[in-house]
Amino acid sequence: MSHEFVSSTELRSRFARDLSELYGSEVPAYAQLVEVSEAVNAAVLARSGEDAERLGSIVRVTSERHGAIRVGTPDELAQVARIFGACGMQPVGFYDLREATPAIPVVSTAFRPLDRTDLADNPFRVFTSLLVVDDRRFFDARLEADLREFLGARTLFPEELLELADKAEANAGMPDDEAERFLELATAAFALSPEPVDRDWYDRLEAVSSVAADIGGVASTHINHLTPRVLDIDDLYARMTERGIEMIDRIQGPPRTDKPEILLRQTSFRALAEPRTFRDSDGSLSSGALRVRFGEVEARGVALTPKGRELYDTHGIDAFPGTEAELDGADLAYYTRNAEGSLLPIVYEDFLPRSAAGIFASNLTSDGSLDDSQQGSARDARWLQGVLGRELHDPYVLYDAERTAGR
Ligand code: OOG
Numbered sequence: 064m065s066h067e068f069v070s071s072t073e074l075r076s077r078f079a080r081d082l083s084e085l086y087g088s089e090v091p092a093y094a095q096l097v098e099v100s101e102a103v104n105a106a107v108l109a110r111s112g113e114d115a116e117r118l119g120s121i122v123r124v125t126s127e128r129h130g131a132i133r134v135g136t137p138d139e140l141a142q143v144a145r146i147f148g149a150c151g152m153q154p155v156g157f158y159d160l161r162e163a164t165p166a167i168p169v170v171s172t173a174f175r176p177l178d179r180t181d182l183a184d185n186p187f188r189v190f191t192s193l194l195v196v197d198d199r200r201f202f203d204a205r206l207e208a209d210l211r212e213f214l215g216a217r218t219l220f221p222e223e224l225l226e227l228a229d230k231a232e233a234n235a236g237m238p239d240d241e242a243e244r245f246l247e248l249a250t251a252a253f254a255l256s257p258e259p260v261d262r263d264w265y266d267r268l269e270a271v272s273s274v275a276a277d278i279g280g281v282a283s284t285h286i287n288h289l290t291p292r293v294l295d296i297d298d299l300y301a302r303m304t305e306r307g308i309e310m311i312d313r314i315q316g317p318p319r320t321d322k323p324e325i326l327l328r329q330t331s332f333r334a335l336a337e338p339r340t341f342r343d344s345d346g347s348l349s350s351g352a353l354r355v356r357f358g359e360v361e362a363r364g365v366a367l368t369p370k371g372r373e374l375y376d377t378h379g380i381d382a383f384p385g386t387e388a389e390l391d392g393a394d395l396a397y398y399t400r401n402a403e404g405s406l407l408p409i410v411y412e413d414f415l416p417r418s419a420a421g422i423f424a425s426n427l428t429s430d431g432s433l434d435d436s437q438q439g440s441a442r443d444a445r446w447l448q449g450v451l452g453r454e455l456h457d458p459y460v461l462y463d464a465e466r467t468a469g470r
């Protein structure tokens with residue numbers, strides 16, 4: 064057995080790779096998506112040469128993935144933070160999807176590496192959502208109490224995993240034998256569970272929200288999707304459609320233009336229904352299927368400043384100038400300079416709430432129901448930081464520091 068030391072960066076790369084292997088075995092369409100993504104990236108590289116790598120090296124982009132998971136309680140979220148912390152991933156940003164259309168009863172953050180060198184080594188990020196069980200627009204007092212009881216009784220992550228995680232985070236890595244064990248337990252914690260699903264309980268939640276059922280209707284969590292990155296998402300969309308895979312009707316985020324690429328564009332397809340075992344009210348088991356997971360792909364552009372983001376949110380891409388020099392000069396997007404003084408884009412490493420809501424929605428089996436006469440419960444970044452028990456980073460502070468350092 065090797066006693067080599069595995070750094071947190073190496074842990075992150077291995078974790079992303081193991082999850083990718085797991086998800087590919089669970090959702091075959093994902094393996095196809097990865098294959099097509101690699102073909103698209105190779106074509107862009109052949110077509111554009113060095114320019115293709117301005118938003119990230121081909122090595123980075125080829126292994127780049129984001130995942131999405133959903134948890135039910137603040138304690139579960141704090142545990143997730145420890146597991147990702149071991150892999151050098153810290154919470155960045157606060158997203159309140161209850162404000163989106165359609166409203167989804169979660170608040171979210173994204174765990175990711177913070178520094179450019181860590182991002183370049185492996186930028187694995189996981190969009191992580193927490194169910195807001197006391198939001199009366201979704202859950203009445205009775206359902207909230209039942210949800211709390213159900214969620215309080217389950218264990219998503221074994222104690223051994225959490226202890227290994229803490230040790231790894233404290234030492235910025237761990238010996239190889241412990242790393243193996245950590246990765247085995249961490250990956251297993253995000254696999255789809257074969258445990259029977261209580262049909263009445265699941266249906267009761269699903270009547271309110273499919274996302275609530277996906278989170279609180281089963282006794283474990285799972286990766287909801289794992290997303291490769293492509294350098295030309297329009298090409299990807301066309302190739303997948305050609306293969307007979309029915310994509311959602313559009314690409315989310317800024318439309319394609321001849322201007323510099325900004326922020327994030329995403330598109331997705333619904334995965335097939337997956338066979339699951341159900342426990343019916345008479346206690347008998349029967350087989351059925353749930354359609355909760357899907358395939359998604361993304362393309363990333365330059366990060367916008369608060370001013371650029373405001374312009375994008377209020378006026379769209381049409382209001383943007385056509386060159387990087389103008390974007391930089393008007394303080395609309397973040398750039399650094401290389402030794403020769405030419406501009407280098409700082410790639411957007413985060414998510415877009417509007418696209419995220421669209422991604423959630425494309426994956427809902429029912430519209431759910433929402434009582435707008437009720438008050439939503441207050442949640443904000445400060446609250447989430449308290450739950451996480453560690454700093455919740457502001458993405459603009461990170462981009463700004465990188466720009467300042469690179470000038
Ligand atoms: C997360 C949806 C958000 C994205 O790419 O915007 C997301 C979820 O479905 O749990 O992953």
Ligand code: NI
Nearest residue numbers: 131290359422
């Ligand atoms: Ni996603």
